[in-house]
Amino acid sequence: MITYFFVFLAVLAVASALAMVISKNTVNSALFLVLNMLSLAGLFLLLKAQFLAVIQILVYAGAIMVLFLFVIMLLNVQDEESLFNKFRLKYFVAFLLGVGVFSQIIYSLGSFTDTLPTVSSDMAYVGTVEAVGDVMFTEYLLPFELTAILLTAAVVGALIVAQHKIKSGATND
Amino acid sequence: MISIDWFLALSALLFCIGIIGVLIRKNAIVIFMCVELMLNAVNLSLISFSSHYGNIDGQILVFFALAVAAAEAVVGLAIIIAIFRNNLSVDINKVNLMRW
Numbered sequence: 034m035i036t037y038f039f040v041f042l043a044v045l046a047v048a049s050a051l052a053m054v055i056s057k058n059t060v061n062s063a064l065f066l067v068l069n070m071l072s073l074a075g076l077f078l079l080l081k082a083q084f085l086a087v088i089q090i091l092v093y094a095g096a097i098m099v100l101f102l103f104v105i106m107l108l109n110v111q112d113e114e115s116l117f118n119k120f121r122l123k124y125f126v127a128f129l130l131g132v133g134v135f136s137q138i139i140y141s142l143g144s145f146t147d148t149l150p151t152v153s154s155d156m157a158y159v160g161t162v163e164a165v166g167d168v169m170f171t172e173y174l175l176p177f178e179l180t181a182i183l184l185t186a187a188v189v190g191a192l193i194v195a196q197h198k199i200k201s202g203a204t205n206d
Numbered sequence: 207m208i209s210i211d212w213f214l215a216l217s218a219l220l221f222c223i224g225i226i227g228v229l230i231r232k233n234a235i236v237i238f239m240c241v242e243l244m245l246n247a248v249n250l251s252l253i254s255f256s257s258h259y260g261n262i263d264g265q266i267l268v269f270f271a272l273a274v275a276a277a278e279a280v281v282g283l284a285i286i287i288a289i290f291r292n293n294l295s296v297d298i299n300k301v302n303l304m305r306w
Contacts, residue, residue: 047220053227059235082257107287
């Protein structure tokens with residue numbers, strides 16, 4: 034049963050990732066990325082990481098993708114017409130590089146394939162909110178606070194970058 | 207139960223789709239979404255290692271990676287808006303101020 038779920042979610046994740054890369058409309062790309070995030074959240078549930086599955090949906094599919102869609106609709110981006118119309122050397126080289134990296138990872142994975150364990154039995158109570166929070170607020174308290182500072186700095190930086198008035202006539206030719 | 211290899215292979219596949227997307231697309235927003243996809247692929251492999259070894263530290267690292275991804279998305283989209291204001295396009299081939 035779990036295997037069927039895994040195959041379903043994995044096929045959904047890969048298909049939505051591919052559709053995101055090759056779809057011409059930017060809004061469609063963003064919505065396919067949301068589908069990809071949701072299937073990854075399902076995979077996290079299969080790995081018994083409940084807290085991170087919920088966080089994945091809340092933060093990624095909820096907050097970050099809404100931000101993306103907001104920017105896409107704010108900028109009113111046109112579709113790319115010439116995405117795959119003509120064959121270019123660039124696409125070929127990019128595809129070759131991607132396949133090269135993939136085969137390297139798979140090759141290095143293949144040499145460890147028998148030494149890796151299956152899902153640990155204490156995982157049923159490791160992935161809960163209680164367990165994650167317990168470790169995060171004791172052992173990892175300082176990085177947690179630093180994350181708060183990082184997010185504040187990001188918000189302030191984004192405000193400064195986005196509201197900065199460009200001087201008139203400053204085109205980059 | 208599924209062995210960890212399948213999760214790692216899926217993570218590698220998603221990561222490489224992200225790489226190909228970054229390399230072939232011209233729209234800056236789509237490139238940015240491909241970077242998010244690569245971050246997610248790495249998160250998947252971290253969580254699969256964490257749950258297969260029964261150790262919580264991987265999940266904490268994924269939580270911090272999520273926070274960094276949120277910060278990165280905010281700043282990156284602000285930069286994209288600034289670029290769009292400057293030359294009315296998000297096509298990265300037209301952003302050639304620092305290219306010689």
